[in-house]
Amino acid sequence: MYNFLHAKHQYAKGDIILTIGIQACGPSDPRRIQIGESVYVLPPAVIKHSCEPNAYIDWREMTLKAIQAIQAGEYITYHYGTSEEDYSIGAFDCTCGLNNCVRHFRGFRYMNAEQRNRIKDRISHYLFKKYY
Numbered sequence: 001m002y003n004f005l006h007a008k009h010q011y012a013k014g015d016i017i018l019t020i021g022i023q024a025c026g027p028s029d030p031r032r033i034q035i036g037e038s039v040y041v042l043p044p045a046v047i048k049h050s051c052e053p054n055a056y057i058d059w060r061e062m063t064l065k066a067i068q069a070i071q072a073g074e075y076i077t078y079h080y081g082t083s084e085e086d087y088s089i090g091a092f093d094c095t096c097g098l099n100n101c102v103r104h105f106r107g108f109r110y111m112n113a114e115q116r117n118r119i120k121d122r123i124s125h126y127l128f129k130k131y132y
């Protein structure tokens with residue numbers, strides 16, 4: 001199990017939590033963040049998935065930003081569907097119980113239209129160009 005990123009202090013909406021950076025990694029590393037066709041970067045911390053996340057990736061700045069206020073000690077989360085087109089290498093069952101939960105998450109390409117539309121404004125430039 002990974003030591004998932006949690007808030008070391010309080011964040012306000014819009015705060016930059018960390019810089020994702022551009023350190024390349026291979027497709028088989030489950031910590032990866034996809035930025036293009038077969039292009040992946042390794043973030044400086046492992047970020048947990050949530051279907052109702054408290055953070056998102058700003059793809060222009062390559063930073064992780066707070067969607068809402070986050071208290072110290074909370075897990076920082078983002079929606080893996082916003083970056084991963086095919087996450088079969090790290091597929092998992094989400095048990096958050098939300099109506100539009102990804103349930104068995106394998107990647108954006110396996111999500112239904114309703115699930116995709118919920119996160120449309122947060123997806124990577126790569127996914128947006130390919131799917132919209």
Ligand SMILES: [Zn+2]
Nearest residue numbers: 051094096101
């Ligand atoms: Zn879920």
